[in-house]
Amino acid sequence: MRVVIASGKGGTGKTMVATNLAWLLAKIGLRTTYVDADVEAPNGHLFLHPVAVTSRRFSSPLPVLVGPLCSGCGACQRFCAFNAIVAAGDKVLVFPELCHGCGGCVEVCPESALHERPRESGTLLRGRAGRIGYQAGHLDVGEPRSAPLIEALLEQAPREGVVVVDAPPGTSCGAVAALRGADQVVLVTEPTPFGLHDLRLAVEMCRKLGCSPSVIVNRCDLGNDQVLTYLHAEAIAVLAEIPFDRQVSAAYARGELAATGHKPLREAMRAVVSKILVHDVDVDRAQPPGDLHRVKGVCP
């Protein structure tokens, strides 16, 4: 089962929720993988402290001119919908930051002078944090396009157990890429006008992609009740309301999983787990691992 933790607004607590949720799922004996898909600002490793991390570079195809065959006809330039290739005399200039890697220029070149070569734009990482599997994508600084790296990351995500995806903020390419293939979407919001505005957009995004999200209201005491009124009117389930707590902030600031030492947050996460798995769990009595079939049966 894949659970995607997303939000319209940044900084609402996606990573806090995703890492603590993964910890709890693993603690109750479920095979759990945390996937950090916020590739522009990946932070999960700062709280999970994964070990035995291996990495491989990610690349996508980029056209290059090979040999002396170019006639300067300009067919590639005319075809490119992204203004990423310019033909000048018998040379072509490719702008990697604009190229979407569609392969169109290669196909339309009458001289077959364009070939595709891999161009690196990020790193894919794998490791373990105790019982939690850890996977992440880190976009290279200076690279503009995050969606291809996110797609590659999710392609390598396990098909078994529970996969918790930490999505990037926003409602465009990156967030959409992270939401594809989700069994459950949990939106994290805060009860401010900013939170509400961006929550509405995120809900709309989810619905366009055919999923019904549920919501966690973080820092639920720092704002007003408009978010809850909206959620009620839209019949969207509230999985948990988490009050602001300096202890949680302090644990976060120390790079710790707050739920390990903070009962109210652990209880909130327990409520989330029992609602997304559709059955109750006893968090404080850790159960033996290998209880996977139980979850599989209730996956939507």
Added chain:
Amino acid sequence: MKVIAFISGKGGTGKTSVVASFARLAAPVVAADCDVDAANLSLLLGGCVVREEGFVAGQVARIRPDACTACGACVERCRFHAIRPLGAHFEVDPLACEGCRVCQQGCPFDAVEMVDNAAGHVHVLRTSVGPMVSAALEPAQSNSGKLVTRVRTLARELAIEHGSEVLLLDGPPGIGCPVHATLADTDLAVVVTEPTPSGQHDLERTLELLRRFGRPAMVILNKADLSQAMAQRIRGVTAAYGASLIGELPFVATVPAGLAQRLAPLDDSTLRPLLETQWDRIMEHRCRQEGALA
């Protein structure tokens, strides 16, 4: 005129609240919300829309069912997995389509047509601090970088028209294409961060990006008192990148609740003098730069 962009890497560090505060100190001024995925600046600055224009994010493919024979040539070619079967023919998922036209090029039956992709709107608002440009990208749309460019260009035109000395850009989170589009034409970037490991990690990536873009960087440490140890590390990172820390703001629990009443951090008596000093430092930097040019 100086264009000042406020970015952060990590979301939720307080960019928009800080920009709204500075906009009031700088008024009359022109401001633009470059976070087109989740535009919130107008929620604080208020105002009314005086102009609206549509935003077309390129084109998307559409398959004419009457001409489609379901031969699959398009599916094979599409690298964005945007074409799926629908009954006896194929259809394009407009949210996955990037508009490259490779499917059209490869269709032996000429069944693919390209249609304009209406992906959002750009708004010009009249606010209490001056004109403001904002945008609304349709949820699940791509091409937000292009929309940011439109917002920034329009705001620059307005700033020139109004003789505004500065243009304030409220940037998006992250370090990808919408951020690049925000930075394209800026003189100074102010990074708003927070004393957490995420804040630090994303600050490093943001300062590295600014170094590559050759933009001078200033840093504001928001919610500075939430962790003394992390605050110290943020100061270290800022110094290591040769950026200047222009000020720190304490966490004030009433600020989030105040947003509903359109109260910005500037309305808080503790934060106001700090923000005034920080704004002075930003303006001093601007004067020094202009002095150096003269």
